[in-house]
Amino acid sequence: MAVTLTRERARAARPRGARPAARRRAVARNLRAHGFLAGALLCFVLFTWYPMLREITMSFQRVHHGTTSWVGLANYRQITADPGFWDAWRNTLEFTGIALVVGFVVPFAAALVINELRHAQSYLRILVYLPVMLPPVAGILLFKYFMDPGYGLFNQVLHALHLPGSSWLAAKGTAMPSLVLVSTWGNLGSATLVYLAALQGIPGELYEAAELDGANLLQRIWHVTVPQTRLILSLMLMLQVVATMQMFTESFVLTGGGPQGATTTVVYLLYDYAFNYDKFNTAAALGVIMLLVLGCFSALYLWLERRGRED
Amino acid sequence: MATATRTLISPVQLSRPRGRRIYRAVLALVLLGATLAFVGPLYWLATGGFKSSQELVRTPPTLFPARPGTHAFTEAWSRLGMGQLLLNTVVYAGGALLFQLVFCVAAAYSLSKLRPVLGNVILGMMLGSMMIPAAALVIPQYLTVLDLPLVHWNLQDTPWVIWLPTVANAFNIFLLKRFFDSIPDELLDAAAIDGAGPLRTLWSVVLPISRPILGVVSIFGLVAVWKDFLWPLITVPAHETLNVGVNTAATSMPQNSLIAGLFLASIPTIVLFLVFQRNIMAGLTAGSLKG
Numbered sequence: 001m002a003v004t005l006t007r008e009r010a011r012a013a014r015p016r017g018a019r020p021a022a023r024r025r026a027v028a029r030n031l032r033a034h035g036f037l038a039g040a041l042l043c044f045v046l047f048t049w050y051p052m053l054r055e056i057t058m059s060f061q062r063v064h065h066g067t068t069s070w071v072g073l074a075n076y077r078q079i080t081a082d083p084g085f086w087d088a089w090r091n092t093l094e095f096t097g098i099a100l101v102v103g104f105v106v107p108f109a110a111a112l113v114i115n116e117l118r119h120a121q122s123y124l125r126i127l128v129y130l131p132v133m134l135p136p137v138a139g140i141l142l143f144k145y146f147m148d149p150g151y152g153l154f155n156q157v158l159h160a161l162h163l164p165g166s167s168w169l170a171a172k173g174t175a176m177p178s179l180v181l182v183s184t185w186g187n188l189g190s191a192t193l194v195y196l197a198a199l200q201g202i203p204g205e206l207y208e209a210a211e212l213d214g215a216n217l218l219q220r221i222w223h224v225t226v227p228q229t230r231l232i233l234s235l236m237l238m239l240q241v242v243a244t245m246q247m248f249t250e251s252f253v254l255t256g257g258g259p260q261g262a263t264t265t266v267v268y269l270l271y272d273y274a275f276n277y278d279k280f281n282t283a284a285a286l287g288v289i290m291l292l293v294l295g296c297f298s299a300l301y302l303w304l305e306r307r308g309r310e311d
Numbered sequence: 312m313a314t315a316t317r318t319l320i321s322p323v324q325l326s327r328p329r330g331r332r333i334y335r336a337v338l339a340l341v342l343l344g345a346t347l348a349f350v351g352p353l354y355w356l357a358t359g360g361f362k363s364s365q366e367l368v369r370t371p372p373t374l375f376p377a378r379p380g381t382h383a384f385t386e387a388w389s390r391l392g393m394g395q396l397l398l399n400t401v402v403y404a405g406g407a408l409l410f411q412l413v414f415c416v417a418a419a420y421s422l423s424k425l426r427p428v429l430g431n432v433i434l435g436m437m438l439g440s441m442m443i444p445a446a447a448l449v450i451p452q453y454l455t456v457l458d459l460p461l462v463h464w465n466l467q468d469t470p471w472v473i474w475l476p477t478v479a480n481a482f483n484i485f486l487l488k489r490f491f492d493s494i495p496d497e498l499l500d501a502a503a504i505d506g507a508g509p510l511r512t513l514w515s516v517v518l519p520i521s522r523p524i525l526g527v528v529s530i531f532g533l534v535a536v537w538k539d540f541l542w543p544l545i546t547v548p549a550h551e552t553l554n555v556g557v558n559t560a561a562t563s564m565p566q567n568s569l570i571a572g573l574f575l576a577s578i579p580t581i582v583l584f585l586v587f588q589r590n591i592m593a594g595l596t597a598g599s600l601k602g
Contacts, residue, residue, distance in 0.1 A: 050451075133583070
């Protein structure tokens with residue numbers, strides 16, 4: 001192996017078919033490079049790309065006594081005829097909506113405030129990130145205990161302050177916001193730290209200039225901070241939408257999709273169809289619909305992002 | 312405390328008496344609020360196991376355990392089979408980490424420095440998969456691991472089912488490749504002139520300077536497996552992870568042992584975080600800034 005990388009590169013740059021020896025060496029170089037790539041590539045093929053194709057084909061098939069047949073759109077018709085399908089989407093959108101309002105604004109505000117503090121910054125950083133490091137089920141079950149309508153800590157605190165208690169997870173109207181509370185508590189740390197890092201990249205002169213122009217605090221936030229962090233804000237927004245649309249663990253652990261299906265999300269329904277009703281093909285159809293919806297959303301995001309950059 | 316960087320509020324404003332008063336009030340409020348919101352629940356988690364089940368549901372709640380006992384912890388340990396759950400999770404997370412390090416590093420190195428034909432297409436396809444919502448692919452992935460194409464192995468309830476899919480992590484490859492891209496080619500060429508092949512170059516030139524990024528990838532790899540729920544729930548039902556096992560046993564346990572169990576289950580990652588918090592914070596920034 002005395003061939004040096006520099007020489008290899010020089011050869012690769014030369015026009016094709018220069019010399020058979022050079023070509024042989026280029027082939028060897030490529031084989032070696034693909035050898036390094038092979039392990040990861042195989043895993044991508046097996047666990048991402050192949051399953052994706054398989055999900056699409058599966059969604060047009062059905063298995064009957066071990067034989068697979070094509071059934072056209074039957075699975076799609078079945079899933080969309082289920083009233084639970086529309087409920088699941090409504091619930092998911094409700095969760096995503098509330099989770100965005102809370103989970104987007106709170107971390108940004110927290111980052112803004114922490115960034116202004118001259119003391120205890122690292123303490124606060126560790127604090128907000130602690131819940132992110134818990135096994136999710138531990139945090140979720142802890143909140144289940146806090147949210148008990150009877151002896152739960154939350155209601156006891158509310159009563160102590162002479163405020164009315166809430167039924168939290170037990171009532172249809174409050175179940176989803178309660179899940180948002182749990183999920184936000186568990187996850188807002190990472191967003192906060194990302195924003196904090198972005199805020200620290202803003203040059204101080206911009207604030208000084210804005211101040212000289214007579215901008216007050218809110219104007220400085222709106223005209224300096226937000227535009228300066230726009231890219232990271234919009235990226236996090238998209239990632240958060242995609243993540244919250246896949247909510248499953250919180251419903252599964254806390255409410256089992258109830259009360260009266262109020263917290264059954266799309267992924268929960270998908271899980272139900274596959275593992276409780278044993279209808280894998282219908283579940284695959286739901287998976288494809290999910291891919292399409294989130295795919296459209298991602299495309300829309302990229303398009304807006306590009307337009308925003310051109311402006 | 313002279314901070315050189317200027318933020319939203321000017322140092323002049325802060326140093327005025329009024330500014331200083333407001334600053335102190337905000338600081339106190341934030342510290343109090345954040346401690347209540349984030350340490351409060353954890354305090355409850357840590358002390359709840361020392362209370363009796365009756366005390367846990369008492370009104371008004373008690374701040375300190377009235378008669379602290381460790382019975383709940385021993386019961387939680389045995390009822391949950393905590394030792395076994397912990398061992399399973401360590402095996403899953405450790406193996407996944409090892410596989411990710413070997414295969415993702417090799418792939419990123421190849422894409423960054425060896426640059427094979429079609430390398431950019433492959434990279435593009437890998438990055439494209441970051442857009443795919445993982446949960447939407449769970450069904451075909453599950454069916455695939457039940458009967459692996461061509462070889463027809465059933466991986467269910469083996470550690471492989473956790474280990475191998477974690478390698479297909481585009482974000483890791485992206486982070487590693489970006490770091491490798493920043494290593495000057497001259498350095499590698501020098502190694503090559505000394506007669507080192509690509510593997511040797513990777514091992515003794517690239518890896519030693521890549522320690523920070525390797526740390527980041529490792530920690531996030533570990534934590535991801537530790538926190539995962541849906542995938543281990545369906546693929547390793549007979550050898551559950553901590554996260555899934557605690558949930559399975561939750562309904563049949565007395566309140567205080569459950570809380571004790573949750574606390575025990577939380578210790579490993581909390582300790583990991585407190586030890587490696589510097590690297591973790593750095594990793595969050597590295598991963599996000601360029602998106």
